[in-house]
Amino acid sequence: MAKADVEAVRLLERFGVTEPKIDPADLAQKLGVIVVQQKMTADVSGMLLRRGEEKVIGVNDAHAPVRQRFTVAHELGHLVLHRGRPLILDTGTRVNFRDSVSSMATDREEMEANRFAAALLAPETMVRRAVREIQFTTAEGLVKELAQRFGVSATAMNYRLLNLGIISDPGDLAI
Template structure:
């Protein structure tokens, strides 16, 4: 069900190719547009566990992403991109990934397979919402994290982490 052997460069490359394949070259990248382009329905949901941020479920040819209705817009965008990461990297057969808020900020390599899976989905989400070439280009124009986060429609925390990953900050 899962491919946990991918490295960061392979995940970056896959996200970049998916953006190119779907003509998503402008920022902010809209993960809902990508999901709709590939036939995945995205819906807001009220979860009984408020720590849940989202999930992706595949049943045959039906794939859907649910995001926590009460999360702020930038969190929903990251959650959708994270769930798309599970779709493109891990969800090969019927099944689902259910993600808690804490998983969205997990960034350490190693650990068990489920931790590696979450790290990869986070890396994919960051690469999808903040494509490296576009971040580098915008960073040359204006390196203010607040402005960059606003431009890419992500949290300052996510942008700060991305800038570190790209060795810009």
């Protein structure tokens, strides 16, 4: 199991979260992180600011709620997994941005934060349990039901099921 998966499970266990829908903003608050919805350019989903003990996650208020949830979870991934990148300001502040480049997941830290977010919002044990419980007749129906249950987009759930080996080909799901 990758470090991102382990840390996501550890965070859920720390706060006794055992059922979906996981609230990443609530987890952030419990970690002492302020989550703020704000105006951002269209290609920026969010950012993590760290200055000493102060931690703030900014989320693009124009994005869909499921995307905002993933962004908060992604930024929590940076908080838990990464020290942050230095930004030259008048103060010692570190910033992680989630933008169109980071969402392509070509950078190791961005890929780890994405993996953490997926594991946090749709934990493997919860997803596998839900797959056993749900009655479905099509793969598309399964994805839609799981996406709703876990509060993620159908696309995100499609990738999660693929990465967990529950489906073998993204083409299996015509969404």
